[in-house]
Amino acid sequence: MTMLKLNSAAELEALRAKILAGRDPAKPCIAVCAGAACDGMDSAAVACAFLAEVGRQQLGERLELRTTGCHGYCERGPNVVVTPGEICYFEVAPADVPEIVAATLRGEVVERLVYHDPASGAKAVHMNEVPFYKHQTRLLIGDNPKIDPMKIDDYLAVGGYAALIKALTEMTPDQVLDEVKRANLRGRGGGGFPAGSKWETTRNAPEKIKYVIVNGHEGESAAFMDRAMLTGNPHKVLEGLIIGAYAIGAQRGFMYTRHDMPLLEKHVRNALAQAKEYGLLGENILGSGFSLEVELHFDVGIFVSGESSALMRSIEGNAPEPRPKYVRTSVSGIWDKPSNLNNVETWANVPQIISRGAEWFTSIGSEKSRGTKLISLSGNVVNSGVVEVPMGTPLRTLVFDIGGGVRDGKTLKAIHFGGAMGGSIPARLIDAPLDFDGMSKLGAPIGAGGLLLMDEDTDMVEVARYLMDFLTKESCGKCVPCREGMQQMLQTLTRLTEGRGRQGDLELLEDLVEVTGLGSLCALGKTSGDPLKSMFRYFRPEYEARISNQAANQAADQAAAGSGDTK
Amino acid sequence: MSEIVLNIDGKEVAASAGMTVLQAAQQADIHIPTLCHHEKLEAYGGCRLCIVEVEARGRKSYVVSCLYPVEPGIVVRTRSEKVDKIRKVLVEELMAHAPDAPELVRLAEEYGADRHRFDKETSFCVLCGLCVRYCDEVKHKNAVGFIENGAVREISFIPEIAAKECWSCQECFTLCPTSYAQAAYLLTEALAFPGRREAHSHAHAHATPEPERRVIPITPVAATA
Numbered sequence: 001m002t003m004l005k006l007n008s009a010a011e012l013e014a015l016r017a018k019i020l021a022g023r024d025p026a027k028p029c030i031a032v033c034a035g036a037a038c039d040g041m042d043s044a045a046v047a048c049a050f051l052a053e054v055g056r057q058q059l060g061e062r063l064e065l066r067t068t069g070c071h072g073y074c075e076r077g078p079n080v081v082v083t084p085g086e087i088c089y090f091e092v093a094p095a096d097v098p099e100i101v102a103a104t105l106r107g108e109v110v111e112r113l114v115y116h117d118p119a120s121g122a123k124a125v126h127m128n129e130v131p132f133y134k135h136q137t138r139l140l141i142g143d144n145p146k147i148d149p150m151k152i153d154d155y156l157a158v159g160g161y162a163a164l165i166k167a168l169t170e171m172t173p174d175q176v177l178d179e180v181k182r183a184n185l186r187g188r189g190g191g192g193f194p195a196g197s198k199w200e201t202t203r204n205a206p207e208k209i210k211y212v213i214v215n216g217h218e219g220e221s222a223a224f225m226d227r228a229m230l231t232g233n234p235h236k237v238l239e240g241l242i243i244g245a246y247a248i249g250a251q252r253g254f255m256y257t258r259h260d261m262p263l264l265e266k267h268v269r270n271a272l273a274q275a276k277e278y279g280l281l282g283e284n285i286l287g288s289g290f291s292l293e294v295e296l297h298f299d300v301g302i303f304v305s306g307e308s309s310a311l312m313r314s315i316e317g318n319a320p321e322p323r324p325k326y327v328r329t330s331v332s333g334i335w336d337k338p339s340n341l342n343n344v345e346t347w348a349n350v351p352q353i354i355s356r357g358a359e360w361f362t363s364i365g366s367e368k369s370r371g372t373k374l375i376s377l378s379g380n381v382v383n384s385g386v387v388e389v390p391m392g393t394p395l396r397t398l399v400f401d402i403g404g405g406v407r408d409g410k411t412l413k414a415i416h417f418g419g420a421m422g423g424s425i426p427a428r429l430i431d432a433p434l435d436f437d438g439m440s441k442l443g444a445p446i447g448a449g450g451l452l453l454m455d456e457d458t459d460m461v462e463v464a465r466y467l468m469d470f471l472t473k474e475s476c477g478k479c480v481p482c483r484e485g486m487q488q489m490l491q492t493l494t495r496l497t498e499g500r501g502r503q504g505d506l507e508l509l510e511d512l513v514e515v516t517g518l519g520s521l522c523a524l525g526k527t528s529g530d531p532l533k534s535m536f537r538y539f540r541p542e543y544e545a546r547i548s549n550q551a552a553n554q555a556a557d558q559a560a561a562g563s564g565d566t567k
Numbered sequence: 568m569s570e571i572v573l574n575i576d577g578k579e580v581a582a583s584a585g586m587t588v589l590q591a592a593q594q595a596d597i598h599i600p601t602l603c604h605h606e607k608l609e610a611y612g613g614c615r616l617c618i619v620e621v622e623a624r625g626r627k628s629y630v631v632s633c634l635y636p637v638e639p640g641i642v643v644r645t646r647s648e649k650v651d652k653i654r655k656v657l658v659e660e661l662m663a664h665a666p667d668a669p670e671l672v673r674l675a676e677e678y679g680a681d682r683h684r685f686d687k688e689t690s691f692c693v694l695c696g697l698c699v700r701y702c703d704e705v706k707h708k709n710a711v712g713f714i715e716n717g718a719v720r721e722i723s724f725i726p727e728i729a730a731k732e733c734w735s736c737q738e739c740f741t742l743c744p745t746s747y748a749q750a751a752y753l754l755t756e757a758l759a760f761p762g763r764r765e766a767h768s769h770a771h772a773h774a775t776p777e778p779e780r781r782v783i784p785i786t787p788v789a790a791t792a
């Protein structure tokens with residue numbers, strides 16, 4: 001298809017019609033996942049094998065091939081999905097390719113490569129029958145297997161940019177803002193802050209020049225859903241950003257993403273270029289009079305650069321140190337201009353809120369947390385991967401129905417949310433609903449959505465030490481309570497894990513958690529003690545045992561050494 | 568400029584818009600400890616010793632007074648159980664690095680800090696950033712900067728610039744609460760441009776008194792005080 005600048009909504013719809021007319025829904029399509037996990041299992045070789053097979057048999061007319069972003073079920077990659085029917089093949093090797101091609105052409109299924117229940121052996125062929133998928137509501141990530149992230153036409157084919165058309169042609173910026181506010185969309189990057197009110201603050205700030213930013217830094221350990229979203233469907237995030245910029249009155253946008261993911265960079269760069277070519281970015285978008293430029297920026301590989309003020313300093317070209325001022329970035333951000341920052345997933349929610357409306361959106365999820373949430377499942381779980389469920393879903397569904405429970409037949413000990421600034425709750429709270437406020441109250445705030453399963457063998461002191469070690473390396477070092485407090489907590493925790501605990505260590509840790517929490521400059525330091533807080537709340541005896549055992553052992557050792565000396 | 572009235576430690580204090588709580592307090596002769604603050608420099612918010620309790624719109628929070636802007640009607644407490652505890656622990660944390668820095672010794676006394684609470688790691692520098700920021704904001708030379716992040720952060724003189732600029736300046740030495748700025752400079756000098764000091768004293772043997780007089784003697788600090 002030749003690229004052309006589209007000058008109106010009608011031209012975009014005409015293009016969409018043309019794309020769809022050129023596609024036969026009955027023509028089989030084989031989608032090979034090229035997401036990070038599958039890529040790590042050499043899905044590229046599988047994709048090459050398909051290409052070779054189709055070339056060898058000259059099947060181009062009868063079969064479509066597509067490489068896509070993450071399908072979700074990373075554990076069982078390389079993943080292949082065949083449409084129509086969304087037949088899921090798992091752990092596909094290049095050697096399986098001729099058989100899949102042959103079966104697909106005959107309208108048959110390669111039984112040995114579909115899902116088999118590990119207990120009963122029962123088969124699940126179609127995506128909506130596979131346990132991992134069937135308990136999900138995949139509003140955001142569900143398009144991934146249908147889209148080659150390098151092709152804007154694929155996004156248009158699934159209805160992409162229709163929300164932008166609606167916003168630009170049927171709604172005023174205020175109406176867009178109002179829709180997002182009524183949807184009660186809450187930020188997915190960790191805080192759960194209402195996106196609508198943040199947008200409004202930036203919109204109402206007196207400065208004329210305003211910025212919108214996508215936070216695609218995703219530094220939280222055990223979180224990998226933002227990159228799955230952004231790498232697999234960059235246009236969805238971009239569409240959300242353009243709609244947001246329209247509502248806020250911003251003229252310039254930034255995509256701030258990881259520097260260490262070549263595929264992500266390639267897809268986002270390409271998406272920006274294609275959107276620009278089609279006239280979905282740049283001057284006078286679709287003839288609406290609204291203009292927006294978006295550029296790509298990379299993080300500098302340190303965790304704190306995901307924090308809003310540090311991120312903005314980084315975009316300005318400065319060291320990513322959190323800004324100490326008591327003024328919100330939505331009022332004074334990049335170059336002191338009002339700047340609205342949202343997480344990848346937050347932006348990705350915007351198009352559907354505009355197309356389907358706030359009422360529809362608020363019908364999903366729990367009362368105070370609407371919509372779905374992307375979750376990265378990992379740790380001692382049977383099925384690791386990227387999961388999307390309605391807010392309010394019981395953790396049990398996530399862990400057992402979707403996650404398949406604990407690996408190696410072990411029992412569940414704890415669930416950890418939110419990475420190094422999150423918390424752990426014991427297995428007995430498994431029926432708690434996934435909800436921003438509820439999980440925060442329990443001491444395991446959802447954070448960005450990294451869920452880590454921990455089995456019976458997990459040493460909770462070691463977990464806290466590990467997380468503190470991670471954060472200590474990520475502190476920018478500017479403020480004393482974070483730089484020094486975390487270092488002291490780490491040293492104390494290290495002592496405990498090494499069997500050198502002292503009486504008073506728990507009290508010391510509690511002091512440090514409190515002072516670091518109250519005194520630190522930015523949220524990294526402020527929440528660095530949260531994992532420990534949850535440990536003291538639910539796993540205190542494990543910590544106490546370390547101390548009393550160790551103190552007793554040390555006393556015994558000393559006594560033994562002492563008596564040895566006198567002999 | 569508009570007058571703002573706020574309450575600090577039970578006293579009604581008048582301030583003008585744009586002032587920080589610290590400035591308002593200083594104006595009213597209410598003392599708040601600071602370590603990284605300097606009038607000539609942009610507020611930094613690094614040491615957190617100037618933390619105070621603020622009650623605004625019915626909500627209590629802990630903020631650093633060197634950055635927090637005055638607002639009408641807020642109630643500020645410069646001392647409270649929590650505030651004192653925070654300061655005490657901060658001083659204890661810093662004393663692991665600079666156990667004999669005079670200001671820390673004084674603060675330790677005031678807040679009952681135990682200078683031996685944490686294992687010593689006497690790097691001497693408390694990373695207040697005064698030297699770095701003074702050289703940047705006042706002198707515009709950037710002869711000294713931070714390197715590394717987190718717990719391994721330190722200050723470092725950049726030999727190329729230091730060789731040119733520091734000799735005739737040395738102004739940051741007196742700002743430093745621990746005298747580490749001078750030590751770090753002397754180390755840089757010894758490693759990067761040795762002989763400079765001698766050559767200089769020869770050349771100026773009969774000339775006017777030298778900047779050297781400004782070199783303050785490093786207070787001998789026992790490593791495990």
Ligand SMILES: Cc1cc2nc3c(=O)[nH]c(=O)nc-3n(C[C@H](O)[C@H](O)[C@H](O)COP(=O)(O)O)c2cc1C
Binds near residue numbers: 191193309
């Ligand atoms: C140390 C630190 C790291 C953060 N890292 C990220 C990140 O990687 N991605 C992200 O979206 N938000 C991150 N945040 C949260 C952002 O500061 C900000 O709240 C968020 O991007 C706002 O978007 P939202 O309202 O859509 O969630 C981080 C915060 C802190 C304190």
Ligand code: SF4
Binds near residue numbers: 321322477521524
């Ligand atoms: S809390 Fe930590 S990361 Fe944040 S400014 Fe302070 S030292 Fe830097």
Ligand code: SF4
Binds near residue numbers: 743
């Ligand atoms: S050398 Fe002195 S002035 Fe410079 S950061 Fe260290 S303690 Fe502060």
Ligand code: FES
Binds near residue numbers: 033069071073079
């Ligand atoms: S990367 Fe292939 S399913 Fe996640």
Ligand code: FES
Binds near residue numbers: 614615618
């Ligand atoms: S004086 Fe306010 S933070 Fe150091």
